[in-house]
Each structure stands twice: as C-alpha cells, then as structure tokens.
Amino acid sequence: MAFPLLALVLAAITLVSAHDDHDHGLQMPLDYVKFPYQAVYPGDDEVTADSIFSGITTFARLPWVQCLGKDKDAAFDVAFIGAPFDTGTSYRPGARFGPSGIRAGSRRLTLYGGYNVPLEVNPFLSGLKIVDCGDIPVTPYDNKHAIKQIEDGHKALLHRQTFSTLGNDTFTGKALKPISTDGKNHPRVITLGGDHTIVLPILRSIYTAYGAISVIHFDSHLDTWKPQVFGGAPSDQAAINHGTYFYWASQEGLIKNGSSIHGAIRTTLSGPADYANDDASGFQRIEAREIDTLGTDGIIKKIRETVGDKPVYLSIDIDSIDPAFAPATGTPETGGWSTRELRTILRGLDGLHIVSADIVEVAPAYDTNAELTTMAAADVLFEVLSVMAKTPLSKVVD
Ligand SMILES: [Mn+2]
16 A cells, blocks of 8 residues: 555656746746636635735735836726825825725725625726736925826826727717827826825826816815915925915816816815915815705715816815714814715716826824725725726717
C-alpha cells in the first residue's frame, strides 16, 4: 500500500512544478481575484476569499483599472476616480482621505448583487463597463499645481473612448446621437473628493466636451461667494477655495445661467447681498427647510423644471445631509436633509442627462466608528450610478 501512495505524491509534485515552470505569469494570487467584479457570494462554494470584507478595496468592488497609468488606453463607460485634495478648505481639513473612506464605505454595495429596487435597475449588470480608476495624483504643497492636475486627470478620462456604443433608439429604431457639443460619445466620470474646490477644474474639463453646463448642486452652502467675502483673497491662489469655486466657474462661463440650481441650502450669510451675488452666478435655490413645505416631490419638481432636458453636471456636498447622519465633513451645518431624503431626491432625477458627478467634503477622520458618513456617501453614489445607467447620454436625431 505504501508504494502506490508515494508514487501518487511524486506525481503531484511533478504536476505542481510543471505548473510553476510554465504558467507562473498567469497565476492569480490565491486564485481569488475574479472578474467581472461581481461578488460570487452567496451561492458559490468559495465565500470567504471573495467576500465583501476581504481583499483590496475599490468602489463597490469594481475592477481597478490604472486609467491614468499603464491602462491609459482602456475603454469604459463610467469611471470612479478620487481627487484627494483638501487644501482649499476653511474649517476642518481631512477630505484628502475622502476617496479611500468612501471606497471603504462602499464595500457592501454589491453584497446582494446591487439591484436598485425603486429604480428597477442593477447598474452593475446594465451592460455598462464601470471601473475604479484609483486617484488622480494631487500635490498637497501647491494648490495651483494641484488644480491643474485635477483638470488634466479628469479630462484624460472624459475624453477616453467609451466601451459601449450608443446604438439605436428602442422605440423609433433611429440612430442615437451624443448630446455633447463636440459630437463625441463621452464616458461619465464620478469623482470622489476632496474638498469642493475640485469642482472648478472638473467644470473646466466638462466644458471641453459639453460647453457651459447646467449644474445641480446639493450643499448647505452657496459656494458662489466672491473671494473678498470668503477668505479675503490675500493672494490669487487664496481666492480659489471651497467657498468661491462656483464664483470663478461662473466668471469663466462654465455654468449655464438660469438652469442651474442649489438644494439643501441653510448657511448663514455675510448679508442678503450673498443671494444677489448667487443669482448673478446663475443659480436658483432650494433651502433645506423647504422640505417641510414642498416635500421631496416638490423639490424634485423644482429641480426638473429648472434644468429641463439639458445636459447636467451633478455635484453633491456630503454636508447637504444633516450631521446627525453624516458628521464627517469640513463645514457641518445642522438642520439638513436625512440620508433617506437626499436619496429619494436623487432617484427623482431619473431620466435626466447627468454627464458626470461628484461627491465631496467627506472627511473620514470625523466619522463615527460605524462609518455613517462614508456609507452615506457610497449609497448616495449608488443612486447616482443607477440613474446614469438608465439614461444614455444621447438624443434621437430626425
Ligand atoms: Mn460645498
């Protein structure tokens, strides 16, 4: 009995070494990296190695593609990208850790597969190629340089080839055309901030594909302040910060005047002139407290009437949510919306042409041990991604 057993062992050793000699380059570490990214749990016979609490963390366990590095030719339809910049903030710093925090808060998004019940879509199985591109390299030593890095990084992704073609309209059978001003079909970029300053370079990037854009902006603050009012502008660089970037975007003609809107506003002001200045920057306003009178339905209606069917850029400051639900942020304001209310309002944007989006001002160091804020940020983006997956960036041309 002993001899055949030894032979068997020797045969096994031979097989292993043959595998090492010839297939080493193809070997996956521990054989647990399985793409597509979709978690195999539940129902698979291997549940731990690919479970939501192990492995390297990307947004919603999406595949990591080095879009700004060795994979610079990779095509995709939606890219998540971090912009770890927080040297434009006025109160609590720490949003440079936002991208990694939001990724940690997103780990459980695909536990049950990712089907969005109210929107009746699974964005992860919608046929779109959705990837996590990691972070744009951003210097913490020079804001001017960092802002340029963010613009260049965003632009590099926005002008990448899309993985999916637009195809034909389901009802008419006619070919769909892109809604961009340059006539090309662009992928969508979802940026993980970073403090809100990052939206100035992002809008500069968006302009190159869509021209002046309608903005839906959820925030407790206006962020259209003149530099002399917000920060005092002791230098040109200090004049660009997380309270003034929309002022500059408006000055540069990046925002479509009259079809842009803020939601969840509740900040104190330097005086009523701040609202006059905000009007001049092209924004309508929905105050946070209006949820008590208009309800979520009324707020959704007001937003949709403002932006119409125009291409939209969506910017979400986590401080639009009440600090009871999302405490980990740079400039918290009480009296905000609940996570549930913001998610309902975002689902109400179903059908709009959201060309790209961000979530900003997540500063994980101030979070609870239960990761309330990073979880809220991730879940909010799940709604945004679901809305995007349902509506291609296209129009029917007769
Ligand atoms: Mn803001």
